[in-house]
Amino acid sequence: MIRPLLLLISAAAGLAFAAGRIEIFHAPTGSSEQPVGSVFEMPSAPVGGASSVRFRLRNTGDAAVTLSSLYCVERWCSMTGAPPIPHIMAANTNVDFTIRFSPPDAGSYSATLKVNANTVLLRGSGVPAAVVYASGRAVQPGEAIDFGAVETGQSRQQTLQLRNPSTAEVPLGVVAIAGSSFSFAGGAPAGRIAAGGVLDFAVMFRPSGSGLTRERLIVEGREYLLTGSVNEPAISRPSLQVDVPTAGSAQQGRVSIHLAEPSRARATTGVLRMELQPAGGATDNDGSAAFLSGGRTVQFVINQGDSVVRFAEADTISYQSGTTAGTIVFSVEVGGYRASTSVIIGPERVRLDRSQAQRSGSSIDVRINGFDNTRSIAAMNFTFHLKNGQALTPMQVPVGPDFAKWWSQSKLGGAFAFRAVFPVQGDAAQIAAVEVEIPNQAGTVKTERITF
Amino acid sequence: MRLLVVLTLAVSCLADVTHPLVGWICDRAGSLRPVYGTAGAFVLGEAVSHNISTASFNGTRGFALKGGTRFHFDREGRLEENESAAEQSVAARFNGSTLILESTAARIEFPQPIERIHAMGEGWLAVRTADAVYAVSTSEGTEQSYQLPEAEQ
Numbered sequence: 320m321i322r323p324l325l326l327l328i329s330a331a332a333g334l335a336f337a338a339g340r341i342e343i344f345h346a347p348t349g350s351s352e353q354p355v356g357s358v359f360e361m362p363s364a365p366v367g368g369a370s371s372v373r374f375r376l377r378n379t380g381d382a383a384v385t386l387s388s389l390y391c392v393e394r395w396c397s398m399t400g401a402p403p404i405p406h407i408m409a410a411n412t413n414v415d416f417t418i419r420f421s422p423p424d425a426g427s428y429s430a431t432l433k434v435n436a437n438t439v440l441l442r443g444s445g446v447p448a449a450v451v452y453a454s455g456r457a458v459q460p461g462e463a464i465d466f467g468a469v470e471t472g473q474s475r476q477q478t479l480q481l482r483n484p485s486t487a488e489v490p491l492g493v494v495a496i497a498g499s500s501f502s503f504a505g506g507a508p509a510g511r512i513a514a515g516g517v518l519d520f521a522v523m524f525r526p527s528g529s530g531l532t533r534e535r536l537i538v539e540g541r542e543y544l545l546t547g548s549v550n551e552p553a554i555s556r557p558s559l560q561v562d563v564p565t566a567g568s569a570q571q572g573r574v575s576i577h578l579a580e581p582s583r584a585r586a587t588t589g590v591l592r593m594e595l596q597p598a599g600g601a602t603d604n605d606g607s608a609a610f611l612s613g614g615r616t617v618q619f620v621i622n623q624g625d626s627v628v629r630f631a632e633a634d635t636i637s638y639q640s641g642t643t644a645g646t647i648v649f650s651v652e653v654g655g656y657r658a659s660t661s662v663i664i665g666p667e668r669v670r671l672d673r674s675q676a677q678r679s680g681s682s683i684d685v686r687i688n689g690f691d692n693t694r695s696i697a698a699m700n701f702t703f704h705l706k707n708g709q710a711l712t713p714m715q716v717p718v719g720p721d722f723a724k725w726w727s728q729s730k731l732g733g734a735f736a737f738r739a740v741f742p743v744q745g746d747a748a749q750i751a752a753v754e755v756e757i758p759n760q761a762g763t764v765k766t767e768r769i770t771f
Numbered sequence: 772m773r774l775l776v777v778l779t780l781a782v783s784c785l786a787d788v789t790h791p792l793v794g795w796i797c798d799r800a801g802s803l804r805p806v807y808g809t810a811g812a813f814v815l816g817e818a819v820s821h822n823i824s825t826a827s828f829n830g831t832r833g834f835a836l837k838g839g840t841r842f843h844f845d846r847e848g849r850l851e852e853n854e855s856a857a858e859q860s861v862a863a864r865f866n867g868s869t870l871i872l873e874s875t876a877a878r879i880e881f882p883q884p885i886e887r888i889h890a891m892g893e894g895w896l897a898v899r900t901a902d903a904v905y906a907v908s909t910s911e912g913t914e915q916s917y918q919l920p921e922a923e924q
Binding site for chain 1: 784785786787788789790791792807808809810811812813814894902903917918919920921922923
């Protein structure tokens with residue numbers, strides 16, 4: 320029966336050594352932790368401001384321990400970062416938390432920090448000092464006062480305050496700005512602030528560079544961040560204007576691009592495009608429908624102060640409407656904007672440029688230059704006139720296949736040079752003139768009487 | 772005796788459609804190019820020669836001066852060296868930015884002073900200013916100037 324008694328004694332001995340133990344340390348950032356005794360002096364804090372201290376609870380025992388109480392009860396004493404209670408701390412683990420001391424007035428303060436059965440008396444002093452306010456909110460040292468985004472070349476001013484929440488007058492120490500983008504508008508605040516008084520001062524943000532700016536406001540040695548950012552200004556919305564004598568084929572017009580207000584951006588590139596949408600499913604083969612500078616795309620740069628786009632030395636760029644019925648669409652892309660406008664080119668009868676005829680031996684050579692913006696010529700009617708005034712029976716010549724072949728290979732839109740040679744049996748000298756009727760889907764045009 | 776004139780049936784008429792040639796110019800880069808199309812809708816064709824200092828065309832025959840050498844050229848732009856080749860005369864004169872057509876006495880104003888004028892084609896003149904080349908229709912009743920497009924790069 321000796322063995323069971325030995326087991327009982329050794330089990331009891333093991334229980335006496337396995338225990339958890341919470342110790343309290345001051346754990347400042349960047350320094351080694353120091354054990355905390357029964358009293359701890361909090362750093363002095365300005366009235367209306369705060370000082371903070373990080374504490375560390377470490378279980379220095381060899382068994383887990385339950386953290387059942389962790390609090391600090393005073394209106395000027397707050398705790399952050401603590402775990403929910405109860406909290407089990409394993410051996411050799413730690414829990415960090417922060418105590419914040421916010422004195423409402425000048426003078427001495429104390430509070431009790433309770434950690435399970437242990438207590439620490441926290442003592443601190445409230446020092447009379449001006450508190451920085453921005454947009455009605457107290458700003459703590461290290462926090463940022465943001466001026467937002469301004470455009471290049473612009474500035475923004477914000478009014479800040481120094482408030483004295485204490486019951487005594489406060490002499491204002493040095494207030495300065497470290498940096499070049501922020502400055503005092505109206506001088507740095509100085510003097511004394513009465514008990515409960517407010518001193519306004521203005522800070523101007525006038526950046527010279529671009530991107531994010533961070534500088535410091537220093538009030539009696541306490542630093543506050545001043546932040547702002549710089550944006551490149553955007554241009555205003557563009558609009559297109561087309562000036563042309565008549566909205567039709569074979570016209571030369573002008574396009575201009577206007578901004579709602581002068582550009583504040585330094586240099587913005589853009590592009591103007593011209594697109595031809597032929598009617599009736601015709602192929603876009605019209606090289607004459609283009610800008611006179613060549614092609615259907617023009618790049619440009621809008622400079623600061625421009626309210627109209629400059630093309631070389633002019634406020635407009637010229638274009639040709641071509642010889643194809645349909646729609647011409649002008650579109651501009653610049654600064655994230657896109658605008659467009661259209662010009663309708665209606666179908667029209669064949670427009671004649673030049674009509675000639677000559678007698679060559681026993682044949683008659685008829686030449687007609689012009690354009691058909693509908694590309695629908697299928698036949699021509701020739702009426703020859705004799706010298707005696709008699710008109711011969713009109714002859715219809717089917718020319719559809721000849722024109723179809725031409726449209727398929729042409730890069731001139733609806734422009735054409737037509738030639739017909741009529742062999743003559745008999746005395747060709749008796750034929751004095753010819754008239755030609757050319758119908759298309761828009762109507763019929765007739766040449767003048769061509770004599771030869 | 773009644774003269775009998777018979778024209779063959781239309782089916783045997785020979786028809787052809789091709790590019791409408793307006794004329795020829797020396798563009799601002801010194802290239803000899805055809806001008807196709809119609810009034811107000813011009814297209815510059817491919818250059819047939821470069822380093823041209825001056826050129827003119829009367830509708831059937833052209834003149835070009837290249838590096839001091841004189842050339843004739845035909846409607847198709849085929850050049851032929853010819854010492855006796857001479858620039859076609861034009862029935863027009865200019866004064867500052869004003870062009871005066873002698874045949875019709877019409878006056879046409881240009882946005883900039885005129886530097887030179889040449890024959891461009893039958894019924895057409897080419898007018899050169901500092902910034903552009905213009906085609907001017909000289910036929911009576913159609914006197915008008917049109918800016919010629921630049922050759923697309």
